[in-house]
Amino acid sequence: xxxxxxxxxxxxxxxxxxxxxxxxxxxxxxxxxxxxxxxxxxxxxxxxxxxxxxxxxxxxxxxxxxxxxxxxxxxxxxxxxxxxxxxxxxxxxxxxxxxxxxxxxxxxxxxxxxxxxxxxxxxxxxxxxx
Amino acid sequence: xxxxxxxxxxxxxxxxxxxxxxxxxxxxxxxxxxxxxxxxxxxxxxxxxxxxxxxxxxxxxxxxxxxxxxxxxxxxxxxxxxxxxxxxxxxxxxxxxxxxxxxxxxxxxxxxxxxxxxxxxxxxxxxxxxxxxxxxxxxxxxxxxxxxxxxxxxxxxxxxxxxxxxxxxxxxxxxxxxxxxxxxxxxxxxxxxxxxxxxxxxxxxxxxxxxxxxxxxxxxxxxxxxxxxxxxxxxxxxxxxxxxxxxxxxxxxxxxxxxxxxxxxxxxxxxxxxxxxxxxxxxxxxxxxxxxxxxxxxxxxxxxxxxxxxxxxxxxxxxxxxxxxxxxxxxxxxxxxxxxxxxxxxxxxxxxxxxxxxxxxxxxxxxxxxxxxxx
Numbered sequence: 001x002x003x004x005x006x007x008x009x010x011x012x013x014x015x016x017x018x019x020x021x022x023x024x025x026x027x028x029x030x031x032x033x034x035x036x037x038x039x040x041x042x043x044x045x046x047x048x049x050x051x052x053x054x055x056x057x058x059x060x061x062x063x064x065x066x067x068x069x070x071x072x073x074x075x076x077x078x079x080x081x082x083x084x085x086x087x088x089x090x091x092x093x094x095x096x097x098x099x100x101x102x103x104x105x106x107x108x109x110x111x112x113x114x115x116x117x118x119x120x121x122x123x124x125x126x127x128x129x130x
Numbered sequence: 131x132x133x134x135x136x137x138x139x140x141x142x143x144x145x146x147x148x149x150x151x152x153x154x155x156x157x158x159x160x161x162x163x164x165x166x167x168x169x170x171x172x173x174x175x176x177x178x179x180x181x182x183x184x185x186x187x188x189x190x191x192x193x194x195x196x197x198x199x200x201x202x203x204x205x206x207x208x209x210x211x212x213x214x215x216x217x218x219x220x221x222x223x224x225x226x227x228x229x230x231x232x233x234x235x236x237x238x239x240x241x242x243x244x245x246x247x248x249x250x251x252x253x254x255x256x257x258x259x260x261x262x263x264x265x266x267x268x269x270x271x272x273x274x275x276x277x278x279x280x281x282x283x284x285x286x287x288x289x290x291x292x293x294x295x296x297x298x299x300x301x302x303x304x305x306x307x308x309x310x311x312x313x314x315x316x317x318x319x320x321x322x323x324x325x326x327x328x329x330x331x332x333x334x335x336x337x338x339x340x341x342x343x344x345x346x347x348x349x350x351x352x353x354x355x356x357x358x359x360x361x362x363x364x365x366x367x368x369x370x371x372x373x374x375x376x377x378x379x380x381x382x383x384x385x386x387x388x389x390x391x392x393x394x395x396x397x398x399x400x401x402x403x404x405x406x407x408x409x410x411x412x413x414x415x416x417x418x419x420x421x422x423x424x425x426x427x428x429x430x431x432x433x434x435x436x437x438x439x440x441x442x443x444x445x446x447x448x449x450x451x452x453x454x455x456x457x458x459x460x461x462x463x464x465x466x467x468x469x470x471x472x473x474x475x476x477x478x479x480x481x482x483x484x485x486x487x488x489x490x491x492x493x494x495x496x497x498x499x500x501x502x503x504x505x
Contacts, residue, residue: 015132037159039171039368040174040175040176042458043434043436043458045435061487063436063458065175065176065372066170066171066175066368066457068436069132070132072132
């Protein structure tokens with residue numbers, strides 16, 4: 001994991017998504033570890049139109065040169081918008097997983113679910129054992 | 131995020147090449163491939179792919195298997211064993227062929243080198259070494275041959291790309307201009323006694339060097355050092371796969387299996403039905419006479435998406451075939467795949483669609499290969 005960062009102000013899932021809580025909304029993406037594992041990302045399918053997701057529901061597909069992965073929602077939520085820039089420039093996820101490479105802005109449906117997410121320290125401990 | 135990746139580790143004990151620690155030190159991502167723990171990438175698949183197309187890449191392919199076949203009956207035995215015509219090989223020449231079952235299905239695809247008058251080297255896929263050696267042995271009765279599985283003590287490096295000859299030449303006394311495509315020469319490279327072969331699996335010019343396993347670490351370092359000024363970088367199996375896909379070279383377990391035959395795989399040029407009997411001869415004669423049921427074709431996506439092996443190919447609402455491989459093509463900047471479709475539908479230019487996780491994505495059948503280097 002040398003050189004990979006997992007900011008302390010975010011929450012994480014064991015399926016390698018991150019969540020940044022902003023009031024009653026949240027921003028969702030995949031972690032530095034995840035983008036590094038995937039390698040060169042070439043395509044992403046996201047919910048471009050608003051829709052409702054439940055926790056751990058698939059919300060998209062991400063394609064690297066080598067493999068296809070499913071994206072799982074960390075929270076029950078309503079999708080407000082998806083990051084249109086990723087349509088043409090999916091490599092933003094490799095270059096900037098926590099900023100330019102964000103995927104969704106959502107309205108949090110069940111705030112109590114946030115307690116079930118991992119802290120950065122817990123997520124890194126989990127990665128060590130993987 | 132959950133990843134569907136054919137190369138995920140299986141948990142069984144994996145074999146390693148002599149360069150395993152070197153790969154780790156280079157920061158390679160290691161994955162399972164055919165029972166081996168191999169580097170899938172170092173700096174990144176796209177970077178390595180472009181390096182091979184424009185400069186050069188160095189691959190550790192020591193996981194490949196090598197069998198030596200020698201003795202007075204070696205030629206007769208190999209003529210019986212494979213569909214291609216081994217009798218046309220001059221000393222220091224190679225050919226591409228298959229091991230076929232009596233029904234024409236492919237046990238493996240391989241290279242055969244003629245190293246001396248009655249001395250041949252067979253190079254087989256890593257995942258098939260045990261199966262192939264048992265197959266070769268089981269058909270050797272009655273032939274005056276010695277069979278030796280040299281896979282463990284033989285390492286193999288592939289130096290591929292337009293700069294390959296310029297990088298390699300200062301390291302050997304052998305005049306590389308004298309080694310034509312699909313030919314080889316014995317020679318010392320740096321300090322390692324090698325068979326230097328002008329072959330590869332990338333669609334570029336390049337060389338493959340067979341050497342003793344205990345020499346390969348030094349050879350790897352010496353080649354990388356010599357290639358530095360030419361932009362040589364180490365390249366992994368990820369780039370090897372996208373490179374061979376663009377060149378439309380078959381990969382065993384994808385385009386070739388025991389349920390496919392070399393004729394439908396577009397390998398009729400390697401099947402010499404007139405040379406005399408060989409294992410699978412009668413079946414292949416019949417398959418040819420009856421006409422192929424399906425053919426391997428190239429697929430190019432017209433809409434956005436990534437094609438992968440296993441996805442169904444449709445003509446309207448009717449499934450006409452299935453992809454055997456698929457990936458983004460870094461050279462062409464398109465999404466491409468190989469797959470089998472019904473012969474009547476196997477026409478370049480035909481519009482089809484690919485079922486990508488329940489969505490139909492427009493695609494078309496295209497002529498192969500996707501990429502051919504300019505001479």
